[in-house]
Every structure is written in structure tokens, then in C-alpha cells.
Amino acid sequence: THSVRNTNVPMSQRSDYVDLCRNIIRDMDLYGVCVLDNFLGYQRGMTVLDEVLNLYNMGVFKDGQLVRNKASNNLKTIRGDQIIWVDGREDCCKQIGQLISDVDAVVMGSNKMNDNGKLGNYTINGRTKAMVACYPGHGSHYVKHVDNPNKDGRCITAIYYLNKDWDIKENGGLLRIFPEGWSDQVADIEPLFDRILFFWSDRRNPHEVQPAFKTRYAITLWYFDGNEKEEAGRRFQDASDLNSMQVP
Numbered sequence: 001t002h003s004v005r006n007t008n009v010p011m012s013q014r015s016d017y018v019d020l021c022r023n024i025i026r027d028m029d030l031y032g033v034c035v036l037d038n039f040l041g042y043q044r045g046m047t048v049l050d051e052v053l054n055l056y057n058m059g060v061f062k063d064g065q066l067v068r069n070k071a072s073n074n075l076k077t078i079r080g081d082q083i084i085w086v087d088g089r090e091d092c093c094k095q096i097g098q099l100i101s102d103v104d105a106v107v108m109g110s111n112k113m114n115d116n117g118k119l120g121n122y123t124i125n126g127r128t129k130a131m132v133a134c135y136p137g138h139g140s141h142y143v144k145h146v147d148n149p150n151k152d153g154r155c156i157t158a159i160y161y162l163n164k165d166w167d168i169k170e171n172g173g174l175l176r177i178f179p180e181g182w183s184d185q186v187a188d189i190e191p192l193f194d195r196i197l198f199f200w201s202d203r204r205n206p207h208e209v210q211p212a213f214k215t216r217y218a219i220t221l222w223y224f225d226g227n228e229k230e231e232a233g234r235r236f237q238d239a240s241d242l243n244s245m246q247v248p
């Protein structure tokens with residue numbers, strides 16, 4: 001976990017931009033996971049949260065997937081995560097758009113700065129739109145999964161969290177990563193306000209979102225490795241696989 005000095009200049013002009021990228025490169029190479037706190041700074045973090053709350057109140061989030069409620073073994077299902085895809089250029093998503101370009105700046109910066117000019121030996125050349133997710137707080141969770149188990153092109157998952165005054169004991173919603181190769185170790189990440197998390201999207205990082213008991217917001221971007229994506233394009237003739245990724 002590294003803390004970012006808060007300034008309101010564009011990411012690549014920030015005095016600590018180079019250190020940020022170096023931290024990402026080192027943590028991704030060492031652990032395959034990297035957490036940065038105070039990524040945008042309080043002010044800008046709040047403007048992003050306001051836009052997300054506005055979207056939520058406008059009711060544009062798609063109904064979450066139906067999850068069988070294990071507790072009551074009847075067929076009652078609880079609504080899980082609710083999502084909406086934005087590309088950040090919409091009028092109502094300008095601040096989200098700024099967040100996206102700052103995440104692009106650190107991911108592409110790290111990709112270039114690495115000594116062999118590649119982050120994790122990937123050639124990152126694109127990303128999905130931003131997936132804004134909300135877990136309504138009545139026990140909604142996300143089962144253990146791998147984001148990209150079958151080489152669909154996604155190499156890095158970036159998740160920006162928006163949850164102020166989050167008390168993990170009370171509110172749950174912990175992200176638990178089970179890094180491959182670290183048999184009994186897990187990485188527990190609290191979905192704290194203005195925190196950004198990066199991790200390899202493939203089978204190295206199975207993860208789960210534990211039941212949340214307070215509304216939990218996050219914005220996710222997935223970055224593509226050019227070669228893997230190209231290769232997947234040839235394999236996934238069925239357009240629906242790619243549509244679900246909402247490539248801008």
C-alpha cells in the first residue's frame with residue numbers, strides 16, 4: 001500500500017508520478033497485486049463519488065445478477081451486484097472520465113517505464129470501458145472467481161473504491177485475493193474511499209467479494225494485452241463474448 005501526494009494537476013504532471021509507476025511495477029512484479037491510497041485526493045475523489053451516487057439515484061444501474069440466498073434455503077434470491085458501463089465522455093460522467101485518464105496514465109506509464117518497456121511482459125494497448133458497480137448492502141457478495149481464466153486478452157484489473165467511513169467489521173465487503181503459489185496466504189483488501197487496486201486478471205489471482213452490509217461502490221477497468229487480445233479475437237468468433245466486455 002502506497003500513498004499518493006494529493007495534487008490537482010493531471011496525473012502525468014504530478015511530482016510523484018514516476019514514483020507511482022515505479023511502485024506499481026515493483027509490486028506487480030513481486031506480488032501481482034498493488035494498492036495505492038489517496039489516488040485522486042479527497043476533493044476529486046468526492047466529485048467521482050458524487051457522479052456515481054447521481055447515476056445510482058437516476059436508476060440507470062442494471063439489476064444485479066440473481067444470487068440464491070444460501071441463508072434461507074427457499075428460492076428467494078437476493079439481488080447481487082448492480083453494474084453500469086460508462087466510457088467517461090458522457091455529460092454525467094466527466095469526473096469518472098478524469099479518473100479513467102489518470103488510471104490510464106499510471107498503467108501506460110508503468111508499461112513504458114519498466115526496464116524492458118513492458119509491465120509483466122505485456123504490451124498493453126487498450127482497455128474496456130469503466131464498469132461502475134454497486135453492491136446493495138444486504139449481504140450481496142461475489143463468489144470466488146478469476147476475471148480472465150481463458151485468455152480473453154485482459155491482463156490487468158484496476159479497481160477504484162469509493163466507500164467513505166467503511167468499517168470492515170460492521171460493513172463487510174472485503175475483497176479477498178487468493179494469490180496462486182502463495183498456498184496459505186491471502187490478500188485482504190478493504191474497499192476504502194480513494195483507494196485503487198491493480199492485479200493480474202488471470203488465474204494468478206482468484207478473488208471474492210465477501211458479503212456487504214452497506215452499499216459498496218467501485219469502478220473497474222480491465223487493460224488488454226495486444227497479442228492476447230488479437231489471439232482471442234481470432235478464437236472468439238461469437239461477438240457476445242466481446243460485447244460483455246464493452247470495449248470503447
Ligand SMILES: Cn1c(O)c(C(=O)NCC(=O)O)c(=O)c2ccccc21
Nearest residue numbers: 081083133142147159175207209218
Ligand atoms: C460487480 N463485479 C465485481 O465486483 C467483480 C469483482 O471482482 N469485484 C472485486 C471488488 O469489487 O473488490 C467482478 O469481477 C465482476 C465481473 C463481472 C461483472 C461484475 C463484477
Ligand SMILES: [Mn+2]
Nearest residue numbers: 145146147207
Ligand atoms: Mn473480479
